[in-house]
Amino acid sequence: MSLIIRDLHARVKDGADILNGINLEIPKGEVHAIMGPNGSGKSTLSKVLCGHPAYEITAGSVEMDGQNLLAMSVDERSRAGLFLAFQYPVEVPGVTNANFLRAALEARLPKGEEINVVDFYKQLRGRMKSLGMDTKFTSRAVNEGFSGGEKKRNDVLQMMMLDPTYAILDETDSGLDVDALRIVSDGVNAMRAPFRSFMVITHYKRLLDYIRPDVVHVLYKGRLVRTGGFELVDYIEEHGFDFVRNEEE
Amino acid sequence: MDFPDSGNDMKLAMEKVEAQTRLATAPTPDRLNENWRFGRPHKHAAALVELLADTAGTPSCGTVTIEDASGCTDKIDKEDADSELLMSTIGSDRILGLHLQRFGKGAALFIEGQLTEPITITYETDSLFTPTTLIIAAPGARARIIERHITRGEGCMVCARIVQAAEGAELSIELEETGSGTSRAMNIINISAVQAKVRHLSRHSNHAWAREETIAEILHSEGEADIRLYSANRLSGDQVLDQHTRQIHTAGRSASDLLYKNVVEDNATAIFAGNIYVEAGAHDTDAYQSNRNMLLSEKATIHSLPGLEILADRVRCSHGSASAPMDEEQLFYLLSRGIPLHEALQLVAEGFLTDAVDRFHSTADND
Numbered sequence: 001m002s003l004i005i006r007d008l009h010a011r012v013k014d015g016a017d018i019l020n021g022i023n024l025e026i027p028k029g030e031v032h033a034i035m036g037p038n039g040s041g042k043s044t045l046s047k048v049l050c051g052h053p054a055y056e057i058t059a060g061s062v063e064m065d066g067q068n069l070l071a072m073s074v075d076e077r078s079r080a081g082l083f084l085a086f087q088y089p090v091e092v093p094g095v096t097n098a099n100f101l102r103a104a105l106e107a108r109l110p111k112g113e114e115i116n117v118v119d120f121y122k123q124l125r126g127r128m129k130s131l132g133m134d135t136k137f138t139s140r141a142v143n144e145g146f147s148g149g150e151k152k153r154n155d156v157l158q159m160m161m162l163d164p165t166y167a168i169l170d171e172t173d174s175g176l177d178v179d180a181l182r183i184v185s186d187g188v189n190a191m192r193a194p195f196r197s198f199m200v201i202t203h204y205k206r207l208l209d210y211i212r213p214d215v216v217h218v219l220y221k222g223r224l225v226r227t228g229g230f231e232l233v234d235y236i237e238e239h240g241f242d243f244v245r246n247e248e249e
Numbered sequence: 250m251d252f253p254d255s256g257n258d259m260k261l262a263m264e265k266v267e268a269q270t271r272l273a274t275a276p277t278p279d280r281l282n283e284n285w286r287f288g289r290p291h292k293h294a295a296a297l298v299e300l301l302a303d304t305a306g307t308p309s310c311g312t313v314t315i316e317d318a319s320g321c322t323d324k325i326d327k328e329d330a331d332s333e334l335l336m337s338t339i340g341s342d343r344i345l346g347l348h349l350q351r352f353g354k355g356a357a358l359f360i361e362g363q364l365t366e367p368i369t370i371t372y373e374t375d376s377l378f379t380p381t382t383l384i385i386a387a388p389g390a391r392a393r394i395i396e397r398h399i400t401r402g403e404g405c406m407v408c409a410r411i412v413q414a415a416e417g418a419e420l421s422i423e424l425e426e427t428g429s430g431t432s433r434a435m436n437i438i439n440i441s442a443v444q445a446k447v448r449h450l451s452r453h454s455n456h457a458w459a460r461e462e463t464i465a466e467i468l469h470s471e472g473e474a475d476i477r478l479y480s481a482n483r484l485s486g487d488q489v490l491d492q493h494t495r496q497i498h499t500a501g502r503s504a505s506d507l508l509y510k511n512v513v514e515d516n517a518t519a520i521f522a523g524n525i526y527v528e529a530g531a532h533d534t535d536a537y538q539s540n541r542n543m544l545l546s547e548k549a550t551i552h553s554l555p556g557l558e559i560l561a562d563r564v565r566c567s568h569g570s571a572s573a574p575m576d577e578e579q580l581f582y583l584l585s586r587g588i589p590l591h592e593a594l595q596l597v598a599e600g601f602l603t604d605a606v607d608r609f610h611s612t613a614d615n616d
Binding site for chain 2: 052091108
């Protein structure tokens with residue numbers, strides 16, 4: 001069981017091609033890191049997998065545990081086990097964190113069933129505590145007025161509560177200070193399991209020092225041009241992405 | 250003719266004569282009246298005037314229920330009609346004049362001291378009902394008032410509300426206007442505050458047509474007066490909500506704020522026309538006005554006309570208006586968490602309105 005991406009091509013609707021033939025398989029239990037220079041298509045890949053309406057898939061397929069991911073609506077993909085921690089989490093005025101998460105959890109239950117409110121709040125507060133979040137955030141509107149770091153933690157909190165099987169972390173380290181980075185990484189590491197996979201998108205080694213990937217890929221101009229182990233991270237940290245540019249140009 | 254004794258009585262008597270003449274000779278609202286430019290007056294206002302005129306002299310058909318542990322509430326009596334006579338409208342003198350002819354049902358609240366329990370007034374009708382609410386807060390009085398209007402079937406609720414708050418008073422007033430889908434409603438609201446704080450929230454739902462005219466005036470002495478007006482509404486089908494406001498500052502060092510929000514879908518129409526008026530000499534006025542609308546359909550219509558009229562030269566006044574479809578990124582965020590489309594739309598739309606409701610409650614609580 002795995003997430004399999006085959007020859008995926010995508011572009012901004014009525015715009016430029018961004019993904020130019022991605023091939024990638026992420027088996028259950030593994031953490032794959034996607035690195036690459038700015039504009040290489042990392043965030044586009046994450047949004048395309050989640051079904052963002054701004055993008056159009058022009059070729060290729062994506063299979064998640066044998067299901068055709070691209071045939072599903074955005075919400076169906078989430079309920080099937082896909083999660084995206086956004087690079088820039090959106091503010092949703094007037095919708096409290098608690099109501100938002102309850103709606104997301106109840107959407108996963110059979111019709112007519114409701115979550116146990118006491119258990120829900122107990123779990124929510126416990127998760128928040130583990131991420132160093134003030135429990136007052138439960139009654140605040142989703143991400144509204146949050147700092148960059150608080151938004152990132154809030155996305156990781158949602159991931160913990162929704163318990164996905166495939167989680168994409170899109171530059172979750174940006175906006176986090178050193179302490180927050182460690183706390184968030186600890187939270188992610190605690191979720192590592194044989195039945196769950198992660199795609200970790202980042203520019204920097206510092207996140208991958210905490211969330212140690214099994215496989216590292218380099219994305220350049222919409223294609224995965226290198227795949228390796230952690231030594232690739234060290235090489236990029238030392239030499240930057242120029243070696244990719246030089247070899248691919 | 251008996252002449253009143255004092256100069257004040259004389260002035261009042263003359264004002265009453267003027268008001269009677271004004272109301273008696275006012276024309277039926279039509280599109281040529283700037284205040285009725287977008288409210289489909291040919292369809293709704295003309296029908297309302299006809300209905301009120303045809304039934305003049307007949308009893309107002311509706312019930313009044315009051316929950317008031319403090320005992321501040323009395324029945325409206327004939328002398329209270331003078332208050333309504335001296336009300337101002339924003340283009341609806343004809344309707345107010347006809348309303349006054351039917352004067353008789355409603356509630357009069359004379360509030361003293363600080364009330365801990367809210368006063369709830371409920372008006373219900375399935376016919377034509379023309380209640381009046383008179384709220385007078387004595388110096389230092391503090392109260393929360395909830396007024397519910399329930400109109401069934403083809404019914405029509407036409408309500409006049411007068412709010413007067415004296416020095417140091419603090420009033421929090423909520424209007425919940427609920428219709429049947431085919432009903433009509435009209436509210437003419439006059440709020441005046443003298444060194445007092447008044448919060449007013451109106452919520453309209455499910456009327457085929459509703460119009461609301463709110464005149465909020467800060468009077469006389471300087472300092473500490475603060476009026477805040479909020480509204481949050483959701484319109485669908487062919488519903489029309491036509492809201493007009495005036496924030497009048499006749500005294501300086503006072504504040505007013507307005508936030509009206511609507512979510513408009515299907516073929517529905519929302520109209521907002523607001524004006525902040527600052528009299529010459531009302532220096533250091535701090536006034537704001539904002540109208541925000543979310544459109545959920547290409548056929549939904551918004552007419553938003555915020556306005557300023559400032560005759561003083563040292564003020565801080567601003568106004569703004571924004572109407573836009575739902576933010577696609579917000580919607581995508583909810584969908585990406587597995588929330589189905591219909592529910593996600595509801596959450597974002599309700600969240601948009603919650604902002605105005607929360608601000609009403611938070612300012613009321615902070616006071």
